Amino acid sequence: MTLIKIPKHYLVYQDEDSITVDIPESMLLNWQKDYEKISQAKGILKHKKEAMLAHLNNLRQEWDA
Numbered sequence: 885m886t887l888i889k890i891p892k893h894y895l896v897y898q899d900e901d902s903i904t905v906d907i908p909e910s911m912l913l914n915w916q917k918d919y920e921k922i923s924q925a926k927g928i929l930k931h932k933k934e935a936m937l938a939h940l941n942n943l944r945q946e947w948d949a
Contacts, residue, residue, distance in 0.1 A: 888915065 890905055897904040929936070
């Protein structure tokens with residue numbers, strides 16, 4: 885789940901179950917760009933997972949020895 889902060893002046897309606905906001909298109913485009921950067925960053929080390937786990941196991945063995 886992603887948390888976003890929206891200025892109160894965009895609030896249109898609020899009740900116990902939902903909040904309705906009127907957000908400018910420019911703000912949505914900026915969020916979309918930021919989300920794309922974050923989603924790309926999540927996969928940067930994915931292909932190196934095996935090597936990282938092997939390195940951690942090696943470090944653990946050195947500490948145990």
